[in-house]
Each structure stands twice: as structure tokens, then as C-alpha cells.
Amino acid sequence: MKIIQTIEELQEIRKSISSSVGFVPTMGALHDGHISLIKQARSENDIVIVSIFVNPTQFLKGEDLDKYPKKIEADSKICELCKVNYLFLPQISTMYGEDEVLVKAPNIKSYTLEGERRPGHFDGVLQVVLKLFGLTKPNRAYFGKKDAQQLALIKQMVENLFLGIDIIECEIKRESDGLALSSRNVYLTAEQRSDALAISKSLHAAAAIIGKKEFDCHVIKEHMQTIMSQLDVEYIAFVNRQFEEIQTIELKNSIILVAVKVGNTRLIDNIWI
Amino acid sequence: MKIIQTIEELQEIRKSISSSVGFVPTMGALHDGHISLIKQARSENDIVIVSIFVNPTQFLKGEDLDKYPKKIEADSKICELCKVNYLFLPQISTMYGEDEVLVKAPNIKSYTLEGERRPGHFDGVLQVVLKLFGLTKPNRAYFGKKDAQQLALIKQMVENLFLGIDIIECEIKRESDGLALSSRNVYLTAEQRSDALAISKSLHAAAAIIGKKEFDCHVIKEHMQTIMSQLDVEYIAFVNRQFEEIQTIELKNSIILVAVKVGNTRLIDNIWI
Numbered sequence: 042m043k044i045i046q047t048i049e050e051l052q053e054i055r056k057s058i059s060s061s062v063g064f065v066p067t068m069g070a071l072h073d074g075h076i077s078l079i080k081q082a083r084s085e086n087d088i089v090i091v092s093i094f095v096n097p098t099q100f101l102k103g104e105d106l107d108k109y110p111k112k113i114e115a116d117s118k119i120c121e122l123c124k125v126n127y128l129f130l131p132q133i134s135t136m137y138g139e140d141e142v143l144v145k146a147p148n149i150k151s152y153t154l155e156g157e158r159r160p161g162h163f164d165g166v167l168q169v170v171l172k173l174f175g176l177t178k179p180n181r182a183y184f185g186k187k188d189a190q191q192l193a194l195i196k197q198m199v200e201n202l203f204l205g206i207d208i209i210e211c212e213i214k215r216e217s218d219g220l221a222l223s224s225r226n227v228y229l230t231a232e233q234r235s236d237a238l239a240i241s242k243s244l245h246a247a248a249a250i251i252g253k254k255e256f257d258c259h260v261i262k263e264h265m266q267t268i269m270s271q272l273d274v275e276y277i278a279f280v281n282r283q284f285e286e287i288q289t290i291e292l293k294n295s296i297i298l299v300a301v302k303v304g305n306t307r308l309i310d311n312i313w314i
Numbered sequence: 315m316k317i318i319q320t321i322e323e324l325q326e327i328r329k330s331i332s333s334s335v336g337f338v339p340t341m342g343a344l345h346d347g348h349i350s351l352i353k354q355a356r357s358e359n360d361i362v363i364v365s366i367f368v369n370p371t372q373f374l375k376g377e378d379l380d381k382y383p384k385k386i387e388a389d390s391k392i393c394e395l396c397k398v399n400y401l402f403l404p405q406i407s408t409m410y411g412e413d414e415v416l417v418k419a420p421n422i423k424s425y426t427l428e429g430e431r432r433p434g435h436f437d438g439v440l441q442v443v444l445k446l447f448g449l450t451k452p453n454r455a456y457f458g459k460k461d462a463q464q465l466a467l468i469k470q471m472v473e474n475l476f477l478g479i480d481i482i483e484c485e486i487k488r489e490s491d492g493l494a495l496s497s498r499n500v501y502l503t504a505e506q507r508s509d510a511l512a513i514s515k516s517l518h519a520a521a522a523i524i525g526k527k528e529f530d531c532h533v534i535k536e537h538m539q540t541i542m543s544q545l546d547v548e549y550i551a552f553v554n555r556q557f558e559e560i561q562t563i564e565l566k567n568s569i570i571l572v573a574v575k576v577g578n579t580r581l582i583d584n585i586w587i
Contacts, residue, residue, distance in 0.1 A: 052478055142440060142471040143418035150413060167415060175476035198415045203448035205325055 042121045045129045051176050054127065060087035064179035066170060069093040070110040070224035071119050074214040078183040079123045081211055090177045091120050092129040094136065099165030110224050129177070136172060144168040146194055150284050154276060154298060155190045155309065166191055167198050174204060181207040185214075187221055189296050189311045193284040213311070215241065221310045228306040236271060237303050243268040243277075244312040247297050251314055256290040261297070275300040275307070290314055315394045318402045324449050327400060333360035337452035339443060342366040343383040343497035344392050347487040351456040352396045354484055363450050364393050365402040367409065372438030383500050402450070409445060417441040419467055423557050427549060427571060428463045428582065439464055440471050447477060454480040458487075460494055462569050462584045466557040486584070488514065494583045501579040509544060510576050516541040516550075517585040520570050524587055529563040538572070548573040548580070563587055 045051045055062075063086030065078045071093075082089045093116055100106035113130070120128045146156070146163035156163050174182065184192045196208045214222045219241035220234065229237060243265040250264060258279040265277050278298045279287050287295060295314040300307060318324045328335075336359030338351045344366075355362045366389055373379035386403070393401045419429070419436035429436050447455065457465045469481045487495045492514035493507065502510060516538040523537060531552040538550050551571045552560050560568060568587040573580060 048476060052476070055478075138474065140420040140422045142420055142467070142474045145416035145418050147413040147415055172474070172476055175478065178478075194415070201411065201415045201445070203321060203325070203445055205328075205448065205451075 042117075042125050043127050044117070045127055046131065046135070048131070048135060048176065051127070051129055055176065055178055058088050061180045062086060062088045062090060062177060064173070064177045064182045065089070065091045066173050066182070066184075067091060067093050067116075068095045068109065068224065069116050070112050070227075071116045072214070072222045072224065074185055074187065074211075074222040076119060076123060077214055078185060078211050079120065079125060081209065082181065082183050083124055085209075086181060088126045089124070090127045090129060090179070091125045092131070092173055092177070094129075094131055094169065094173075096136075096165060096169040097133055098137070098168055099162050101159055101162060104159075105225070105228075110227050129173075136169065141168075144171055144198075147197065150190075150197070151194060153190075153284075153286075154278055155300070158275060158300065158307075163191065163194050167194060170195055171198065171202075174206060179206055181209050183209045183211055185211050186313060187213045187223070187309070187311065189298060189313075190284060193282075219245065221308075223308065225306055225308070229303060233303045233306070237301070237308055239269045239272055240299055240301055240308060240310045244297060244299065244310060248312055248314065251290055251292075258288050258290060261290070265297075265299070269299070269301065273302040275302060315390075315398050316400050317390070318400055319404060319408070321404070321408060321449065324400070324402055328449065328451055331361050334453045335359060335361045335363060335450060337446070337450045337455045338362070338364045339446050339455070339457075340364060340366055340389075341368045341382065341497065342389050343385050343500075344389045345487070345495045345497065347458055347460065347484075347495040349392060349396060350487055351458060351484050352393065352398060354482065355454070355456050356397055358482075359454060361399045362397070363400045363402060363452070364398045365404070365446055365450070367402075367404055367442065367446075369409075369438060369442040370406055371410070371441055372435050374432055374435060377432075378498070378501075383497050402446075409442065414441075417444055417471075420470060423463075423470070424467060426463075426557075426559075427551055428573070431548060431573065431580075436464065436467050440467060443468055444471065444475075447479060452479055454482050456482045456484055458484050459586060460486045460496070460582070460584065462571060462586075463557060466555075492518065494581075496581065498579055498581065502576060506576045506579070510574070510581055512542045512545055513572055513574055513581060513583045517570060517572065517583060521585055521587065524563055524565075531561050531563060534563070534570070538570075542572070542574065546575040548575060 063082030065082050067075050095109050144167040146167050151163040199206050247261050247265055262277050280296050281287050281294050296311050298311040300309045336355035338355050340348050368382050417440040419440050424436040472479050520534050535550050553569050554560050554567050569584050571584040573582045
């Protein structure tokens with residue numbers, strides 16, 4: 042595995058690759074969720090590029106940019122074990138200049154749910170992903186379903202800008218007790234972690250009652266609220282795969298999303314129905 | 315020459331090309347300025363793609379979107395004679411959907427000069443150029459120096475988004491009497507056209523006094539104003555190649571720009587010093 046730190050080196054290397062490239066952009070602190078993305082990229086492409094970059098433009102003022110977990114040595118080892126070909130580790134000054142061309146996420150889709158709580162967050166996400174796509178020019182790029190709204194917006198960006206990149210949607214990885222893997226889980230105390238289990242429980246309960254043909258989102262939501270009654274729930278939302286709000290579950294075209302604050306930590310989770 | 319009207323067809327064709335691609339984006343109504351871009355693209359690339367698309371997002375309300383000159387048959391013939399391989403003629407609905415991912419030109423550079431008079435204009439220019447770059451994935455793209463601010467912003471976008479495309483700057487083409495070629499010159503009456511000659515005269519006069527080592531932009535500007543005293547001058551500006559305002563001419567790093575309103579027609583021109 043080759044570690045790359047400069048734009049010039051990455052561009053030079055990319056020019057020399059004529060076979061298929063799979064790209065996995067990350068912010069590091071790699072867990073089994075990331076590993077599953079990397080493994081899938083490994084199995085579907087000749088060359089795998091992983092990036093680790095804690096992108097400042099997607100953090101709002103007061104968010105956890107400075108304390109976002111960093112484990113670069115362990116991350117590097119993981120990538121090596123997963124037979125990644127190139128690990129791209131840029132600095133902020135490598136990625137950004139002054140007074141840049143900006144990307145603006147769509148008005149409607151990007152200012153609901155996560156975008157409503159984190160205004161401008163998705164502008165930063167799309168900006169850095171577009172930069173990384175420009176550098177790595179992947180055939181396929183891998184994103185987890187856990188950040189479902191991010192995934193929908195990246196897919197839309199690829200469509201709107203005709204980038205011709207296959208966006209591969211990867212399943213959410215969970216602890217054996219159901220907690221969705223997240224780099225931010227390290228912020229949780231034992232008690233908070235235990236409380237947080239109600240999130241995935243509520244999602245699985247929703248799937249169970251949908252299995253019994255309850256498709257009314259209002260009813261499902263009330264059921265989920267009961268399960269998460271001890272938690273500070275920011276939203277429970279029902280959207281289709283185009284991320285438009287729905288009132289009735291459409292099988293194979295719905296996503297149920299939850300955002301919860303546990304102590305100072307925001308956790309998001311979802312289930313694709 | 316093959317005419318392409320759909321995204322799918324263009325993407326399919328692009329995938330099949332492994333040799334070098336030169337791209338010339340235009341809004342049609344092709345004149346000798348465009349032809350010189352196409353000829354240069356022809357001489358430097360295996361495959362030449364030209365697009366003709368009057369992009370609505372770069373026109374402001376009240377501008378000449380609806381009456382922008384259209385000469386598609388003549389344009390198509392010109393492209394054929396210039397041995398263009400592919401002519402892309404999309405519809406608006408082919409290029410744009412609803413609630414799109416947007417591109418925002420840099421704050422400072424895009425809200426001076428043309429951007430000050432046409433706020434949002436460059437957002438639309440960068441958006442459509444980025445879409446067209448996504449579709450055509452050129453090795454080289456050709457732009458005229460006449461739209462100098464546009465050229466600077468496109469170069470910046472390529473840098474900021476690491477697109478890895480060579481932006482080729484092409485010389486301004488002029489009528490024998492000095493008037494810079496523009497698709498909008500057809501709007502001019504004979505009298506207006508005659509008045510408009512003062513624009514290029516003022517630029518050549520500027521070059522002449524710079525040749526005599528007068529580098530003070532204030533002095534040069536006064537001289538130009540005298541020559542254009544009969545015209546409704548919107549601005550005379552002095553910038554370096556990074557499009558930052560300058561007070562003193564730096565040889566081989568300066569551009570003098572003029573915008574003038576002749577009747578209802580805005581004309582821009584410039585000279586690279």
C-alpha cells in the first residue's frame with residue numbers, strides 16, 4: 042500500500058491507472074462499517090483508493106471538528122490489511138485554498154432532517170466529495186447507508202453533474218446488540234451507550250410492524266416514540282429513496298430515519314424498508 | 315460529424331474514446347472567434363467535441379436569453395467543415411432537473427466587474443461548464459480570452475475541484491477595423507457599430523502608452539476614457555492574471571478590461587499586457 046499526501050502525486054498515479062478504480066472516502070477512525078466498504082471496493086475493482094480527511098467545511102461552528110477521533114496509525118494498518126492500493130492523507134491546506142468555487146446542495150433536500158439541524162453541512166460534504174472525485178476519478182465510490190441523506194445527495198450530485206460514477210450503497214454495520222457503528226460512538230459513556238440501544242430497537246420494531254402490514258407512518262412513529270421515550274429524539278422521519286417525505290410506507294422504496302441526542306453526542310440511524 | 319442530443323448517447327460515446335479529447339463549449343451563433351477555438355482543438359486532439367447550448371442559468375432576468383441569436387444550421391455546417399467529431403446539442407430539460415446541486419463562484423472574484431453587473435451570472439456559467447466537463451471529460455477545453463473573467467473563474471474551478479483538465483486560453487478575434495467578435499454584435503445598428511470602435515481603439519492606445527513605459531493605471535484609464543468619451547462606459551478595469559485589481563501595470567501579468575453599453579447592447583473587450 043502506498044501512502045499519498047500531495048495532489049500532484051495522486052494525480053500522477055491516477056493518470057497511470059487504466060483499469061477500474063474503487064474509491065472509499067472516509068474521515069478515519071475506521072470501524073467495521075468502513076472495513077465493509079473497503080472490502081466491497083476490493084472485491085469489485087482492480088485498484089482501491091481510500092482517503093482519510095476530516096473535512097472542516099462539513100462541520101458547523103461548535104461541532105466536534107477539533108475532537109473528532111483520530112487514529113491514523115491503526116487506520117493505516119487496517120487499510121494495509123484490506124489490501125488497499127493507495128491511501129490518500131491530505132492536509133487541509135492541500136485540499137483548500139482561499140475564496141474557492143463552492144458547491145451548494147439542493148435547496149429542498151439539503152435543508153430537511155440533518156440539513157435542518159446542521160445548515161450548510163451538506164454543502165461541505167458535497168464540496169469535499171467532488172474534490173476527491175476529481176482527484177481519484179473512480180469508476181465506483183462506496184458510501185454507507187447509515188448517512189442516508191448524504192448518500193442521496195451524493196447520488197444526486199453525480200446525476201446533476203453527469204459525473205458517470207457508480208455510487209455503491211453499502212449496508213449499515215451494527216454491534217451485536219444492534220447499535221449502529223459510528224466513529225462518534227467512542228464519545229458515549231457506558232450508560233449512554235446502553236440508552237442508545239433504544240434507537241435500533243425502535244427501527245427493528247418499526248420493521249416488525251410493517252411486516253404485519255401496518256404502513257401508516259403516523260402509527261409507526263408513535264410506536265417508535267414509545268420505545269425511545271427515555272431519549273432526546275430530534276426527529277423520526279419517513280422518506281422514499283428520493284428522500285421525499287412520505288405518509289405511507291412503500292415497500293422497497295422507504296427509509297425510516299432517526300436522530301437522537303445522547304448527552305452531547307448526536308447519533309443517527311435508519312432502516313431501509 | 316455525429317450530432318448528439320441525449321446524455322446517454324454522449325456518455326456511451328465518451329466511454330468508447332481512449333484517445334485525447336478537446337472540448338469547445340459554445341452558445342452557438344458561431345463566428346471566427348469560435349472557429350479559431352475549434353481549429354486549435356482540432357490541431358491538438360484526436361477527438362473534438364463542440365457543444366451548442368444557450369444556458370439559461372447564466373442569464374439574469376431581463377437579459378437577452380430569449381432573443382440570443384440562434385443559427386443552428388449554419389453552426390452545424392461550420393462544425394462539419396472544421397472536422398468536429400461530435401456536436402452536442404442538448405435541450406434545457408436534458409441538462410437541468412429540479413432542485414439541483416448548484417455551483418457557487420468564488421465570493422470575491424465573481425462579484426466584481428461582470429459579476430457586479432450580472433450577479434449570479436458566473437454561478438450559472440460554472441454550473442453548466444462543470445456539467446459539460448462531466449459529460450465530455452476532456453483532456454483540454456478551449457475558451458476565448460474575450461470573456462477574461464469567465465476564463466479566470468473556469469481555471470480556478472478546475473484547480474479547486476482538481477479536475478485535471480487543461481484550460482487553453484485562445485486569442486481574441488477582431489474584425490479588420492478592430493471590433494472584437496461577439497455573437498451579440500448582430501444587435502448593433504451601423505451607427506452603434508461605428509461608435510463601438512472606440513472600445514478597441516482605447517485598448518490599443520493603452521497598449522501603445524504602456525509600450526512607452528507608462529505603467530500607472532490611473533493615467534492609462536484617463537487616456538482610455540477620453541477616447542471613449544462618446545460611449546456609456548460601465549467600467550475600465552486593471553487586473554493581474556489572477557484577476558486581482560492592480561494600480562500599476564505588470565508586464566506579461568496584466569489585463570485591461572472594458573465594458574460599454576451601446577444602445578441596449580453590452581459589449582466587453584480586453585487586452586492582455
